[in-house]
Amino acid sequence: MKRHYDSEQTRQIIAEKATQLFAQNGFSGTAISDISKESGFSKGHVYYHFENKEKLFVFLAQDSMRLWGEKWEAVSTAYPSATAKLYGMATFVLNHYKTPLLKVGQELAANPSTSPETVKSLYDLAVVPMQAYAGIFQLGVDTGEFDTLDVQETAFLFGTWMGALCQHVFTMEYEVLHRMFQQSVTIFLGGIQKK
Amino acid sequence: MKRHYDSEQTRQIIAEKATQLFAQNGFSGTAISDISKESGFSKGHVYYHFENKEKLFVFLAQDSMRLWGEKWEAVSTAYPSATAKLYGMATFVLNHYKTPLLKVGQELAANPSTSPETVKSLYDLAVVPMQAYAGIFQLGVDTGEFDTLDVQETAFLFGTWMGALCQHVFTMEYEVLHRMFQQSVTIFLGGIQKK
DNA sequence: ATCACATTAGAACGATCGTTCAATAGATGA
DNA sequence: TCATCTATTGAACGATCGTTCTAATGTGAT
Numbered sequence: 001m002k003r004h005y006d007s008e009q010t011r012q013i014i015a016e017k018a019t020q021l022f023a024q025n026g027f028s029g030t031a032i033s034d035i036s037k038e039s040g041f042s043k044g045h046v047y048y049h050f051e052n053k054e055k056l057f058v059f060l061a062q063d064s065m066r067l068w069g070e071k072w073e074a075v076s077t078a079y080p081s082a083t084a085k086l087y088g089m090a091t092f093v094l095n096h097y098k099t100p101l102l103k104v105g106q107e108l109a110a111n112p113s114t115s116p117e118t119v120k121s122l123y124d125l126a127v128v129p130m131q132a133y134a135g136i137f138q139l140g141v142d143t144g145e146f147d148t149l150d151v152q153e154t155a156f157l158f159g160t161w162m163g164a165l166c167q168h169v170f171t172m173e174y175e176v177l178h179r180m181f182q183q184s185v186t187i188f189l190g191g192i193q194k195k
Numbered sequence: 196m197k198r199h200y201d202s203e204q205t206r207q208i209i210a211e212k213a214t215q216l217f218a219q220n221g222f223s224g225t226a227i228s229d230i231s232k233e234s235g236f237s238k239g240h241v242y243y244h245f246e247n248k249e250k251l252f253v254f255l256a257q258d259s260m261r262l263w264g265e266k267w268e269a270v271s272t273a274y275p276s277a278t279a280k281l282y283g284m285a286t287f288v289l290n291h292y293k294t295p296l297l298k299v300g301q302e303l304a305a306n307p308s309t310s311p312e313t314v315k316s317l318y319d320l321a322v323v324p325m326q327a328y329a330g331i332f333q334l335g336v337d338t339g340e341f342d343t344l345d346v347q348e349t350a351f352l353f354g355t356w357m358g359a360l361c362q363h364v365f366t367m368e369y370e371v372l373h374r375m376f377q378q379s380v381t382i383f384l385g386g387i388q389k390k
Numbered sequence: 391a392t393c394a395c396a397t398t399a400g401a402a403c404g405a406t407c408g409t410t411c412a413a414t415a416g417a418t419g420a
Numbered sequence: 421t422c423a424t425c426t427a428t429t430g431a432a433c434g435a436t437c438g439t440t441c442t443a444a445t446g447t448g449a450t
Contacts, residue, residue, distance in 0.1 A: 044430070394449090
């Protein structure tokens with residue numbers, strides 16, 4: 001049962017361009033007409049694939065976050081220690097910077113006219129990276145690399161910092177930003193490692 | 196030469212409500228009609244005081260940033276060391292959280308349709324807090340409290356972190372967030388203090 | 391009381407937004 | 421080849437946006 005044209009690919013293209021635009025210009029800063037123009041398909045066709053703008057965004061955010069989690073799961077095993085994992089995570093976050101969708105999600109969730117289901121979906125999304133961070137810190141405590149610490153709180157603080165650094169991805173050079181990420185981890189580790 | 200009604204106060208009210216709305220809902224997420232509704236004055240009257248939306252925002256951002264700098268200048272002398280200043284700065288940032296306008300400024304500056312003068316003005320704005328941060332780190336290096344470090348880079352990293360924590364000001368309780376700020380400074384200090 | 395001017399409101403504009411829908415074009419199976 | 425279904429377009433909608441303009445209203449000086 002083959003597709004007639006390649007509708008699946010069309011949907012993919014729209015999704016990719018939309019992700020990029022949302023990440024760069026925010027939710028209300030991105031128009032369906034922008035997505036249409038950038039992807040090369042008509043405005044009406046976007047609605048053939050996605051019910052509306054909110055649902056489109058939620059899908060993209062969920063999808064990119066799910067992919068993010070899977071990729072990290074696959075990569076993380078290569079690092080031998082919690083300390084190495086933390087440096088690896090910094091580079092990983094930088095290289096998979098679709099996480100800005102989380103920030104844009106905050107914008108959407110904060111808006112009073114956003115539907116409650118959407119808000120709920122968006123809050124649930126933050127769980128994915130937070131669990132990944134928490135896993136590293138729990139490991140570090142268990143192995144004795146890190147001081148005893150509140151794992152959830154530390155994950156929250158680390159995640160906040162990494163997410164904020166991501167925002168500079170459109171205005172700074174990769175090399176410079178990469179050094180910033182590494183430096184951040186070094187400082188962070190200095191604050192939680194066993195003396 | 197007194198004002199007829201109290202136009203100065205009117206302008207102040209509009210500015211305050213607008214600042215709050217911009218900080219909470221972003222630039223494109225805030226409509227002039229919102230500002231009108233929230234301040235209690237007509238939409239047309241907003242344009243009596245401010246030329247247009249962009250100029251209004253730039254004014255608010257510049258004004259709040261200038262005030263921020265002055266207040267910190269006045270407060271900072273009370274702290275005896277760079278370490279104490281850094282903890283004080285964290286509380287200060289939390290209590291004067293209008294800094295989110297900086298984040299909103301990024302949103303505006305990233306939008307291609309924003310006028311170049313506006314973009315320039317917004318970039319210049321980040322200088323204010325960055326200098327305040329850099330001052331603390333320079334002091335710490337001079338007094339020997341901190342390890343030798345790149346002052347500008349460290350200020351950038353610290354500022355990024357504090358700014359990101361500010362974003363939670365609308366969704367978290369003050370007490371909890373305050374502990375997060377303090378904890379962040381503790382971790383950060385652990386990474387830069389002399390061993 | 392009246393005049394001039396500062397202050398405010400509110401209607402109206404063109405543009406753009408998210409969304410809907412009827413019509414078309416391409417592919418498939420009979 | 422024809423009918424059917426999917427994929428796609430483009431026009432059109434009502435709402436909302438930033439902005440402008442005109443008219444009304446309050447104030448201080450004369």
